[in-house]
Amino acid sequence: MALSILPKHLALRETFNRRLTLAILLITFSQFNFGFDQQGFAATQAMDSFAKQFGEYNPETKKYFLPPVWLSWFNGINYLGQATGVILGSWVSKRWGRRMCMFTMSLWAVVCATIIITSRTKEQILVARILNYIYIGMELAVVPIFQSEICPPKARGFTVGTYQISLMLGGLCVNLVARGTSSLTGNLPWMIPLGLFYVVPTTVAILIWFIPESPRWLLMKDRPEEAMKVLRELRVGKFEDHEIEAEFAMIVDGLKNTVAQGSFMDIWRGTNLRRTYIVIGANFFLQATGQLFTALYGALFVKSLGTVNPFTITCTIAAVNVSTALLSMALTDRLGRRFMIHFGSVVQIAALMTMGALGTVTPTFGIKSGIIATMVIFNFGYSFGWAPTSHTLSAEVPNMRARDMTYRTASVLNIATQCAVAISMPYLLNPPYAALGSKVGFIFGSIAVASLVFAYFCVPDCAGRSLEDLDWLFEQRIPARKFRSTEINRQQEAEARKLSNDVALEQVEMKQV
Template sequence: MADSHAIVMSGPDQGKGLSRITRCFNGRLLYACGLIALSQVNFGMDQGAFNGTQAMDAFIRKFGAPNERTGQYELETYYLSLLNSLTYIGFAFGLVTGNYISRRWGRKKCMFIMCAWAIVGAIVLLTSHTKQQMLAGRIVAYVYIGMELALVPVLQSELTPAPLGQLIQSLICRATSELEGDKSWRIPLGLFFIIPTIIACGVWFVDESPRWLLIKGREEEARASLQALRQGKFSQAQIDAELEEQKASLAMDAEKGNLKEIFSGTNLKRTLIVIGVNVFLQLTGQNFSTVYGTTFIKSIGTINPFTMNSVNIAVNITMVLVTQLLTDITGRVPLMAAGAALQTAVLFTMGGLGTVTPETTAVGTGIVAMLTVFGAGFQLGWAPLSHVVAAEIPTTRLRDATYALGSVFNIAIQFAVSFSIPYLLRDEYAGLRSKVGFIFGSTAFCAFLFSLFCIPECGGKTLEEIDELFVERVPIRKFGKTRPRHMPQQADDVKKGGESVQVEQA
């Protein structure tokens, strides 16, 4: 009986954290991963820039209008809503085109095109003088973000968390917020040129993906690329074995599942888990904090919003690092449940503080503090772990289709939430202000229940083991303590409709 395939190629003891890098990464691989990881920083810079600039007085005077009731300039509700929701049109377009370009012309060329597009978006944003041009620039810039999501491997996201870029931009926004005139917001947006330019120049020194070269039938080039990426850290036999594993994996992937299959048998449960994870990732109010946080803090008027935004992002980065350390110890489900529970408590507290009249300085400070703790709860569980869960739950044949369906729900919910928040906050509409915490607190509580009862604990298990546990219909809450019965001696299984079909070894 053939041995089961391992997900990670055999090699030196990989360890955890920094030891994994020193044991498995040679110089070329470290350069490649580091360069690609910069795009994650650029994503964070985009979020950090617009979270801050849309609260700057100069930006508001440029693209806003006087409020008839207060006489002060503000971004009109419809415009603030569109500014932060229409971006997902560009995001969806980038997701599709990035995937197509990556498969058709290769990872390196896709990375270069992605960066060139980002520079175009930066030019449109930096030269904006009208509301329409700023909206167009936002949409164009988010095409880059969508292409990045289609291209950048999950490993890169783990090595360089996106909040790093948010911290950089938040500090820049804090420094420029007191400058006179349009330079207060043009300087942060102008920095969008830097990282795409670095990546566009450096990507030509990155080895092309061996897997893509194999897909195109260029086996010798794939062997040379893999050799360059593994040399000095793995033996020749291990490198050859990995190449053969990739070829075998591609042969199995040649028969992709269809949309109907993801709703058949035990695959239906897996599909619903992936959809649920994507939905609750957005429904717990993270856009309220990351997109509108600075604007909301400014409306309260108790603390400098730009300083507080920098503090919030620094706390978020700390929590991401804590989560990375705890995941191997506690597993994913406890962290996701704990994060959702903390978000629930904080959001209901925020909503409760919003009912206090009159709103004193102490109450306003308490509301701002709750926003900080909310971010910590989000980064403790759902922010770093939801994408991992969504990627590992589907069976191999149906992973692309299932993950794509989950992404559709993710984008749709992000659009709806981002569009709705200004109308929920502003006095001339719902006027909920911090009482919006009651809405997001309710969905966060649903996310807490979903974490406990609907997400299986898959930490420490290979994708094949996860497949078998679903096929054996192991209850969700017993996943973590159950070891597959057939893994030590099983042959390769091809999962169709959630059922196991034995395939003899050639």
């Protein structure tokens, strides 16, 4: 077979025209709110003013505190809302389009932000966070898929990687705001950071109708003229007419030769079974290797160590996450998904096991500082490996017609894993329960080892491949480690299929004669 050329690097100026750039930027901006929520609440939980408003008074220490049981519910039950949002968002996205899903979820987010800001009891803010996570779930269901469907194949890893970096940028912004407001009095320290929840959905709701719909979604709805028009808008000026027409023909061909699938049972049949396991595994290890420990409880954990200002550390970790995500976004299509995950997992394993080992000795100031350092190193490995690539794999690995159902199923597992980890963390970290402290590094480190084994044997390298090329590779049952080196010539394949059909037709005509 002839060589299917894989790009050695991504030339942004030769790939993104103005229309595509603005569309990607708006979709990416939407994800800021997930970072606002996750890091915003993680930071405010470490504030004395938040504990005074929503916690309980300890007469012995003469301070307000947030009970571990309530923390477990506050950081865990919200994923029930996210699971609902994933199912709802996937349904809206599939039936009414990617833009309609983003519009409706943004309106919902504005309502939830109002409930959060006006909360004065722990019951109200708990319910408000659950409702807000419906928005987060809808976002998870539509953003990576929308991005992967409108960008050129060679830019897919870079583009979908913006999903994770925008989450981290949102976390950095809200941590910096929380660092600045932490010294204020009253409820302002926690209300100002959480007030950022208004900014993103309001902007997206206003601008979403100015970007084009997904051409693949339009084709699935039997609207080929609109699909071709949109594809031209997204490629004009950077691709020749024959290249645009070839890409459109490839999408159409992929849809025609894909059996109409999409039900829950269908994703477990045939070649879809392997693809489903890959996406599910990526989503599980994304959340099970320890990132929620630093994301949700990092500020509280650092505060309990009593070494440095917890908000300084959360800002440092957020800055590391952003810079590493930028690096990985630039390298993912050049180095490939497998290398990114392998390298990142090794760093995670080293950091987590070291963290656990430091927790077994007397906690001197130096030991505590070392534990904090391992948290920073761990986040580097996570942000380089699983964080950006899991979303890319989830968007590109599923079969075209089964993509929504596969992504929805994997996202529900993703959320269930987050829920389990978030609920268990207060009991694992604090007395009078397990009180493991930094020894939880042994637990997450062991899971990280399993993630490395899974990545080596199961995760394919999809860099530079069109979604239609990936369909062919899975149909041919190519091993994961050979995905990037396998040669494909879809034009020859299409001609061979046409010749086969012509021969079959001639045989039928001869029998009739």
